[in-house]
Amino acid sequence: MSYLVLARKWRPQRFADILGQEHVTRTLQNAIRAGRVAHAFLFTGVRGVGKTTAARVLAKALNCAEGPAPEPCNACENCEEIASGRSLDVVEIDGASNTGVDDVRAIIDNVRYQPVKCRYKIYIIDEVHMLSTSAFNALLKTLEEPPAHVKFIFATTDPHKVPATIQSRCQRYEFKRLPLRLVTRQLAEIAAKEGLEITEKGLFLLARESEGSMRDAQSLLDQVLAFAGPKVEDEQILQALGIVDRSVIGELADALLARDAGRVLQLVERVYESGQDLRRFTRDVVEHFRNLAVVHAGAEDLLTEDLPEEEVQLVRQQAQATSFLDCERMFRTLLQAEAELGRSPLPKCTLEMHLLRLTMTEPLVSLATLAEQLQQLRKQGVARETEPGESGKSARGMADAAAQGGKSVPRARMVPTRSENESVVNATQRTRGADGSAGGTAWQGFLEFVANRHHFAAAHLEFCVGADWEGDVLRVRVPAGIHYQYLTQKGRSEELAKLASEFFGRPVRVEVNAVKLEKASPPGGDKGEEQPAADTRKAILDHPAVRQTMEILGAELREVRERFTK
Numbered sequence: 234m235s236y237l238v239l240a241r242k243w244r245p246q247r248f249a250d251i252l253g254q255e256h257v258t259r260t261l262q263n264a265i266r267a268g269r270v271a272h273a274f275l276f277t278g279v280r281g282v283g284k285t286t287a288a289r290v291l292a293k294a295l296n297c298a299e300g301p302a303p304e305p306c307n308a309c310e311n312c313e314e315i316a317s318g319r320s321l322d323v324v325e326i327d328g329a330s331n332t333g334v335d336d337v338r339a340i341i342d343n344v345r346y347q348p349v350k351c352r353y354k355i356y357i358i359d360e361v362h363m364l365s366t367s368a369f370n371a372l373l374k375t376l377e378e379p380p381a382h383v384k385f386i387f388a389t390t391d392p393h394k395v396p397a398t399i400q401s402r403c404q405r406y407e408f409k410r411l412p413l414r415l416v417t418r419q420l421a422e423i424a425a426k427e428g429l430e431i432t433e434k435g436l437f438l439l440a441r442e443s444e445g446s447m448r449d450a451q452s453l454l455d456q457v458l459a460f461a462g463p464k465v466e467d468e469q470i471l472q473a474l475g476i477v478d479r480s481v482i483g484e485l486a487d488a489l490l491a492r493d494a495g496r497v498l499q500l501v502e503r504v505y506e507s508g509q510d511l512r513r514f515t516r517d518v519v520e521h522f523r524n525l526a527v528v529h530a531g532a533e534d535l536l537t538e539d540l541p542e543e544e545v546q547l548v549r550q551q552a553q554a555t556s557f558l559d560c561e562r563m564f565r566t567l568l569q570a571e572a573e574l575g576r577s578p579l580p581k582c583t584l585e586m587h588l589l590r591l592t593m594t595e596p597l598v599s600l601a602t603l604a605e606q607l608q609q610l611r612k613q614g615v616a617r618e619t620e621p622g623e624s625g626k627s628a629r630g631m632a633d634a635a636a637q638g639g640k641s642v643p644r645a646r647m648v649p650t651r652s653e654n655e656s657v658v659n660a661t662q663r664t665r666g667a668d669g670s671a672g673g674t675a676w677q678g679f680l681e682f683v684a685n686r687h688h689f690a691a692a693h694l695e696f697c698v699g700a701d702w703e704g705d706v707l708r709v710r711v712p713a714g715i716h717y718q719y720l721t722q723k724g725r726s727e728e729l730a731k732l733a734s735e736f737f738g739r740p741v742r743v744e745v746n747a748v749k750l751e752k753a754s755p756p757g758g759d760k761g762e763e764q765p766a767a768d769t770r771k772a773i774l775d776h777p778a779v780r781q782t783m784e785i786l787g788a789e790l791r792e793v794r795e796r797f798t799k
């Protein structure tokens with residue numbers, strides 16, 4: 234007996250055996266039960282998902298000697314003849330090779346005659362979208378007034394190419410792409426029945442390569458069996474399919490996320506040496522980062538259908554250790570690399586350069602994470618400010634001392650080291666004014682109060698270098714310049730008085746004074762202009778707010794600038 238390919242040997246013979254298309258098979262069975270079977274069907278879906286198989290089962294179910302029945306008996310003469318392709322009443326036509334009007338004419342001429350043996354004459358036209366326009370037109374006439382004993386079943390991978398006039402005369406059924414888990418399960422069943430030794434991981438590799446097509450998966454299994462015999466090692470599958478072990482994909486992702494350039498290059502070398510198509514490999518890595526993003530989106534369930542459990546675990550771990558933004562950037566760069574690989578004369582170098590570029594970037598932190606960190610910082614900062622022992626070191630103290638002493642106030646610019654230009658946050662340390670006489674934290678409270686009522690006023694009041702009470706008058710000192718100008722605009726003092734009265738719970742007048750701050754002459758001569766004195770730097774580094782900023786955001790002090798110029 235000649236070797237029968239697995240796809241044919243294990244072709245489903247009943248609706249119940251067609252996997253993953255229950256929405257179609259159940260509807261068809263219900264129609265048969267109810268005796269309301271349409272005269273023309275259009276089965277759509279990617280290749281190898283069971284369209285022609287379903288068409289044949291339907292033909293059998295309708296023509297079965299025991300039928301029409303929801304399932305064919307698969308034992309009667311009609312069923313057997315249809316299954317083996319010998320039936321005179323069930324005609325299968327490949328639309329791809331019979332595209333002309335004459336081919337269709339031959340069918341139409343036969344439509345008039347009664348079936349030879351069966352209940353119905355059934356025409357199954359595969360890849361129907363390949364028919365020519367004139368062929369479709371010829372077919373249309375028959376579809377408009379079909380004889381009662383005729384059924385048409387059209388199958389297509391490309392329904393858009395089927396004219397609307399044809400589509401509207403058919404009952405349309407959409408076949409789904411099969412989840413890899415389902416293909417794997419089916420392959421496992423076949424392997425068990427065939428007495429093959431093959432791991433689940435190996436079967437998954439085959440299912441992946443087939444991209445959700447059962448027929449392709451079975452053909453690949455055939456191919457591997459021819460190569461390896463009945464005892465199949467994972468390594469043999471990789472060789473037969475010309476792919477690398479999928480663990481390399483996860484390893485590369487690991488190396489990228491860890492910014493390990495050396496490891497990245499080693500892995501590319503390994504893939505290159507194995508002879509696998511680099512573009513194909515890149516696509517797999519792109520997909521891997523897509524999977525990480527899916528986990529970030531909280532849709533992990535989507536992965537379990539298409540990935541083996543161990544890979545889902547890896548994806549979960551990697552997703553936890555990285556940010557969505559970082560995944561998204563990897564994805565984008567790799568996608569770009571994939572496109573370039575297609576036209577690059579040096580695909581390996583192209584891929585390497587893209588990957589190296591990624592290892593040179595800093596991991597991206599989401600704004601939400603930064604905001605959270607800042608919030609934490611602020612809370613700690615406020616808590617610290619209320620501690621009496623710390624007041625001497627607080628920003629207020631520094632600002633007032635500076636203002637009173639006529640010295641300039643240094644401003645530290647903090648640059649978080651763990652972020653890139655896209656998410657750089659300048660955690661500018663604001664030296665806030667108002668000393669104990671203005672109520673200390675009361676001033677802080679007042680600022681927050683104003684911020685909620687009058688955003689712009691608060692923004693300028695932030696630059697206050699000192700404030701004190703004189704009876705019911707709150708004297709606020711701000712640097713001469715835009716802040717002073719804004720706060721003394723017409724009508725502003727009434728606004729401020731109203732806000733202050735409301736906040737302090739009594740009638741208050743606000744007086745805004747300009748302070749001219751002079752630059753301190755640096756003790757170290759001219760060089761000091763560029764590099765602030767060491768003690769200033771030390772004072773900044775000792776400041777609790779600065780310390781916390783550096784600690785929480787992982788920032789470093791890069792530059793100390795004069796806050797006010799002459």
Ligand SMILES: [Zn+2]
Nearest residue numbers: 297306309312
């Ligand atoms: Zn039968």
